[in-house]
Amino acid sequence: MGDIGAVATLLSKVFGFVVDADGLKTMKREHQLEVIHAGIKVALDKGDTDAVDQLFAQYRELSKTSG
Numbered sequence: 001m002g003d004i005g006a007v008a009t010l011l012s013k014v015f016g017f018v019v020d021a022d023g024l025k026t027m028k029r030e031h032q033l034e035v036i037h038a039g040i041k042v043a044l045d046k047g048d049t050d051a052v053d054q055l056f057a058q059y060r061e062l063s064k065t066s067g
Contacts, residue, residue: 007058011039014051033062 008021024032036059043051 007036007055010051010054011035014039014043014046014048014055029062029065033059036062 004025005021008019008024011019011024019035024035027035036055040052040055040059043049043055
């Protein structure tokens with residue numbers, strides 16, 4: 001996944017609570033994908049298209065690496 005810190009910061013903004021970068025990094029890829037997917041749903045609900053675009057990019061990147 002790209003810069004895990006940047007992803008955690010973006011997820012924190014979308015969710016409205018802190019997402020720990022180290023915790024996110026230690027998750028299995030499957031769980032990272034689930035967290036990012038949840039973030040995409042929340043960002044869509046909020047109408048935050050920039051966050052949706054960024055999270056989808058991370059989701060696609062991570063999906064490629066996980067086969």
